[in-house]
Amino acid sequence: MRKKFTEKQIHILDIAEELIAKKGYEGTSVRDICSKANINVAMISYYFGSKEKMMSYLYQYRVLKTRENFSEFADTIKEGKPEMQMKEIIKYIVSQLFKYNYFHGFVTQELRHTENLKDELLDFYQLFVKKLDEVIKKGVASGVFTFTPKPEDILTTIIGSTLFVIRNKNFYELYVPNKNEETYVKEAEKKVRMNLLLSVFAILGYAAD
Amino acid sequence: MRKKFTEKQIHILDIAEELIAKKGYEGTSVRDICSKANINVAMISYYFGSKEKMMSYLYQYRVLKTRENFSEFADTIKEGKPEMQMKEIIKYIVSQLFKYNYFHGFVTQELRHTENLKDELLDFYQLFVKKLDEVIKKGVASGVFTFTPKPEDILTTIIGSTLFVIRNKNFYELYVPNKNEETYVKEAEKKVRMNLLLSVFAILGYAAD
Amino acid sequence: MRKKFTEKQIHILDIAEELIAKKGYEGTSVRDICSKANINVAMISYYFGSKEKMMSYLYQYRVLKTRENFSEFADTIKEGKPEMQMKEIIKYIVSQLFKYNYFHGFVTQELRHTENLKDELLDFYQLFVKKLDEVIKKGVASGVFTFTPKPEDILTTIIGSTLFVIRNKNFYELYVPNKNEETYVKEAEKKVRMNLLLSVFAILGYAAD
Amino acid sequence: MRKKFTEKQIHILDIAEELIAKKGYEGTSVRDICSKANINVAMISYYFGSKEKMMSYLYQYRVLKTRENFSEFADTIKEGKPEMQMKEIIKYIVSQLFKYNYFHGFVTQELRHTENLKDELLDFYQLFVKKLDEVIKKGVASGVFTFTPKPEDILTTIIGSTLFVIRNKNFYELYVPNKNEETYVKEAEKKVRMNLLLSVFAILGYAAD
DNA sequence: AATGAATGAGCGTTCATTCAT
DNA sequence: CATGAATGAACGCTCATTCAT
Structure with a gap:
């Protein structure tokens, strides 16, 4: 059920994602979304069929983009070498979660509304597992x-800790040195990344020379 | 603002917690809760003042219990020795999260409704940080x-991974061997606990003999 | 359907009258009344049968008292002489309306709830009409x-103007000189009384000598 | 905060006024109004924002119309000559009160809900006082x-008696000869008007020739 | 293709009243 | 005789959606 979206639809999805990540699916009314998007209240039903279907489309859209990105x-x-690859994977996952925290926020919170779509996320996670497996085996070899x-x-440790x-x-x-609102996020991301690097490489018994 | 609850109130809170953890605060109607609890729709307002206050009481009640438990x-x-202590802490946190997963489910999802109460959770987390700090220092010493x-x-790694x-x-x-519904949970808990033990002890550079 | 009331019941009726006159029948909840009277919420149903019946009893009670008083x-x-009698009647009606303004307030506002009881008030008004008729005829004679x-x-002019x-x-x-909250009521009563005396005696063509 | 109303809104306001005048603000439910107006229960909130705001609009609307009319x-x-003017004023006030008795009914009963709007009615009454003052002075001169x-x-006598x-x-x-429901109202209006004419002209010491 | 009016269902809450004690 | 717990109905309102244009 892939779908091409118009610019207007994407605009709506962006705003919907932000609001839903902040206030939850039920906590976000169609009116909230439409008001913020400067469109008519009827548009969500008109474009997507229903609020719930909009969620599906939003989810599909993001997963698709994310897969392409990955x-x-x-x-x-x-x-690259395995240790470099592992480092880059950690860095990538952490940065993606920070960058698309809206999305990942509502994925775990609001996926109950789109039960059947979870498979797509599952596939996506398995992609990571497979990649990590390759890297680990190559490194051990x-x-x-x-x-x-x-x-x-x-993967559990990386995603769980970051979220x-x-x-x-x-x-x-x-525990983050610079609490300035602007720089906090970057510092936090850096701190959790460092922690994960240490952690993962310790588990791998990485012998740096 | 501590409060003693009657058995009936606790019964309601238990059911409310379960439903809210599953479907979210806004996604769970007062009628849902009352219907499942076999009580009149008016009872939640009657007992707790409002749905929102019920959330506060529920939160307070659980945090209080959790603190006492800790x-x-x-x-x-x-x-005990530091390594034993660390092992027990990990085991404790993981088991508590699994046991009270309803609570921890809605804590991170629904805390926007009880903004002022977040401090209590913060205090609680800091208790863990302090304890971990002691154990680490003692072990290093x-x-x-x-x-x-x-x-x-x-702490971030432990709680994040488990959640x-x-x-x-x-x-x-x-990835869990026995997918039998009954035993799965126990197996999953065991698997994540093992992972965290390995992980944490690796970071600590624990030299087992 | 006459009834003897206990002190407690009279206490409730007094409070009910005040609240209902202020906020209307529907605007005044049984809980409001009971809370202000320091009694249990169930007491109004217990003592009077229902909120509506309480209204009836209240009405009966006041009309009875008022008739006795009259x-x-x-x-x-x-x-006395007719002109003195007329003067006293005006003075009496005005002062009674001011004194029991709670009652007269809700009588015209809330009588829709006790449609069948209006007869008692009607009888009462006719008592006044009869008395006024006597005085007028005697004075003319x-x-x-x-x-x-x-x-x-x-009667219409007297009661209407005062209310x-x-x-x-x-x-x-x-238009009342002394606006001091304490003295205002008295001044207002005095002013309306003077107006009515002038008015009524003018209509009667009273020739003071 | 003046507002233009659509025909539908005016239709609702008319019905609301009638019901509220009869049964009071709290005694009249939104469902009552909507049912009688053959509209959906949501429409009052939709059109006016809330039941309470509807009251304000209703009040504003009527006061505005009444002022224009005056x-x-x-x-x-x-x-005209002062005696003619006085006669017309009495006739006008009485007829207006009879015509818009719904409005005047709820104005005195329900104004507690629109406290801040009382001033508009006050202004309106003062308009009458000023006019009466002019006429009286001119007549005396x-x-x-x-x-x-x-x-x-x-003014007190005129409005009070009529209400x-x-x-x-x-x-x-x-005391009205023809009790036929259709003609009663007209007869009553006539009777109170005659009474007031007599009364007011007597007070003014009007010397008819 | 898009709108704003309008809908019916459901929301959290309060109501007068009843019930068990 | 009196209570406080509990009830079912109704409250004003907001919801996602549909309809007429």
């Missing part, structure tokens, strides 16, 4: 990694 | 730990 | 009054 | 009136 990324690290942790556990930081801003900011 | 737990590990990672990062597993059941269950 | 008053002027206006019109003043406080107070 | 009337009597009663007292008659139908109808 595809490109995967290409860029194809040639080449001797730079000592241990063989489960790739799904590595926790994003969602518990007022906890984590206690 | 207090007891902290006593039981007071005497006694030589069983080699490195000194930040306690807030350790991710809880909330992405149909991802994680792909 | 009876006494009628005795005191029995012996004795030559102190020149004209024979209809007694129901005299208008009571209910349009912020209009009439513009 | 303005026109004032023009028509500009040229030209010698047709002997006395100088206070204009606010004249009393309107609100105590089953009292006054005892």
Whole structure:
């Protein structure tokens, strides 16, 4: 059920995503979205069929974009050494979660409304697992990694830790040096990335020389 | 503003928590809760003043219980060696999150409704950070730990990873051997706990003999 | 359907009257009344059967008292000259309306709820009409009054003017010299009384010598 | 905050006014109004924002119309003799109160809901007082009136008496010859008008030749 | 292709009243 | 005799959606 969206539709989806990530699906009324998007209240039903279908389209749209993005990324690290690849994967996941935190925010919160779509996200996660598995095995084979942790556990740690930081801003900011609103996000991202690098490479038994 | 609750009120809170964790605050109507609790629609206003106040009471009630529970737990590990203490802390946090996943589910999702109460959760997290800090320092001092990672990062990894597993059941269950509905939860909890033990001890540079 | 009331019941009726006169029948909840009377919410149904029946009892109670009161008053002027009697009647009606403005306030506002009871008020008004008729005829017979206006019109003017003043406080107070909250009511009562005396005696063609 | 209303809105306001005058603001539910107006329950909120705001608009609308109406009337009597002017004013006020008795019914009963709007009614009453004052003074100057009663007292008598008659139908109808429902109202209006003419001209010491 | 008016269902809450004690 | 817990109906209002244009 792929669909091409007009500019106007994408505009609506952007605003819907932001509001829903902030206030939840039920907490966000069609009127809220339309008012912020400067369109008529009837437009969401008109364009997408219903509020719920709009959610599906929004989800599809983002997953599609994300997959394309990941595809490109995967290409860029194809040639590197395992330790570099692992580092880049961590960096990529963390930055993507921070960048599209709106999306990832509502994915876990609001996916109950689009139960059948979860599969697409699942496929996407498995893509990561597969990639991590490759890298780990290659690293172990080449001797730079000592241990063989489960790739799904590595992914769990990376995504889980990052989302926790994003969602518990007022906890984590206690430990981030620069609390300036502008720079906080960057500092937080950096801190969680460093933590994950340390963590993951420790599990891998990475012997830096 | 502590409050004693009757059995009936606790019954309502239990059901409310479950539904809200599943379907969100706005997604759960007073009628849903009352219908499942076999009580009159007016009772929530009658007992708690309003739906919103019920949320506050629910939150208070759980945080209070959780703090008391943690207090007891902290006593039981007071005497042990750092490595044992760390192991027990991880085990404790993971098991608590699994046990009260309803609560932790709505805490991160629905806290916007009880903004002023967030501080209590913050205090609670800081309790953990403090405890972790003690254990890490003691372990480093006694030589069983080699490195000194930040306690807030350790906590982030533990809670983040566990919550991710809880909330992405149909991802994680792909990697859990026994998919029997009854045993799955236990297996999943065991798997994430093992992962975290490995992970945390690796970061600490724990030298097992 | 006469009824004897206990002190507690009278206490409730007093409070109910005040609140209903202020905020209307529907605007006053049973809870409001019970809360102000420091009694249980169930008491009004318990004592009076229902909120509506309470209204009936309240109405009966006040009309009864008022009739008794008027009876006494009628005795005191029995012996006087017509012009004195007329003066006293005006003074009496005005002062009673001011004194029991709570009651008269809700009588005209809330009588829609006790349609069948209007007869009692009607009887009461007719008592006044009869008395006024007597006085007018006596005065005409004795030559102190020149004209024979209809007694129901005299009553209409007296009650209508007084109630208008009571209910349009912020209009009439513009023309009352002393606006001090304490003395205003007395001044207003005095002013409307003087107006009515002038008015009624003018209609009667009273020739003061 | 003046507002133009559509025909549909005016239709709703008419029905709302009638019901509220009869049963009070709290006694009249939004459902009552909508049911009688054959519209959806949501329409009152949709058109006016809320039930309470509807009251304000209704009030504004009627006061505005009434002021315009009075303005026109004032023009028509500009040229006449004082005694003719006085007669016309009485006739006008009485007929207006009878015509718009719904409005005047709820104005005194329900103005607690639109506290801040009372001033507009006050202004309106003062317009009458001013006009009466002019007429009285002119009459006294030209010698047709002997006395100088206070204009606010004249207004009080006129409005008070008329409203009393309107609100105590089953009292006054005892004295109105033709009790036929159709003609009663006209007869009652006539009777109270005659009474007021007599009354007011007597107070003015009008010397008819 | 797009709108604004209008709808019916459902929301959280309050109501007068009843019930068990 | 009196209470406080509990009820079902109704409240004003907002919702996502549909309809007529």
